[in-house]
Amino acid sequence: MKSKYQEYDNKVLNIPGIITGILIGYIITLAFFIMYAIALTFTSLSELTLPTLTMLITIIGIVVAGALSARNTKSKGWLNGGLAGLLYAIIMLLLGVFFVKDVGPTSAWALKLLWGVILGAIGGMIGINL
Numbered sequence: 001m002k003s004k005y006q007e008y009d010n011k012v013l014n015i016p017g018i019i020t021g022i023l024i025g026y027i028i029t030l031a032f033f034i035m036y037a038i039a040l041t042f043t044s045l046s047e048l049t050l051p052t053l054t055m056l057i058t059i060i061g062i063v064v065a066g067a068l069s070a071r072n073t074k075s076k077g078w079l080n081g082g083l084a085g086l087l088y089a090i091i092m093l094l095l096g097v098f099f100v101k102d103v104g105p106t107s108a109w110a111l112k113l114l115w116g117v118i119l120g121a122i123g124g125m126i127g128i129n130l
Contacts, residue, residue: 012076018069018084021127025065025088032057062088062116066123067130077128078121085120089113 036053039045065088066081073080089112097105 012079013083014069014073014080017072018080018087021065021067021069021071021081021084022088022091024068025061025084026091028064029057029061032060058092059119062119063123063126066120067127068123069120070124070127071130073128075128077124077126079124081124081127082117082121085116085118085123086113088120089116092116 033054036057040047040050062085065084069084070077070080093109093112
């Protein structure tokens with residue numbers, strides 16, 4: 001019987017898993033943002049909830065990306081998840097620069113990247129046990 005760990009037994013990083021985790025994390029994030037936009041449009045939900053729900057949806061996306069990146073590894077789930085969280089945050093920041101022309105690198109970026117690593121590592125610790 002083949003083990004789910006067979007391909008990654010001797011590797012520290014699961015690069016295909018990290019890429020897959022990030023992509024699925026972004027798909028889930030996009031789905032939640034679409035549902036939130038629909039709820040804002042058709043209900044009396046206040047736009048004052050925007051910052052809080054945006055942060056919550058992003059946290060969910062990063063944790064899912066970290067969990068999925070570590071799902072098929074035997075050890076170092078925190079490392080795979082942390083790297084997935086870091087890459088997720090970097091992509092998110094770069095997309096922000098691309099779509100919002102006035103936004104550029106600030107000191108808050110370091111904090112966002114740190115939170116990406118921490119949340120991704122937590123997701124990786126969860127994902128290694130799935």
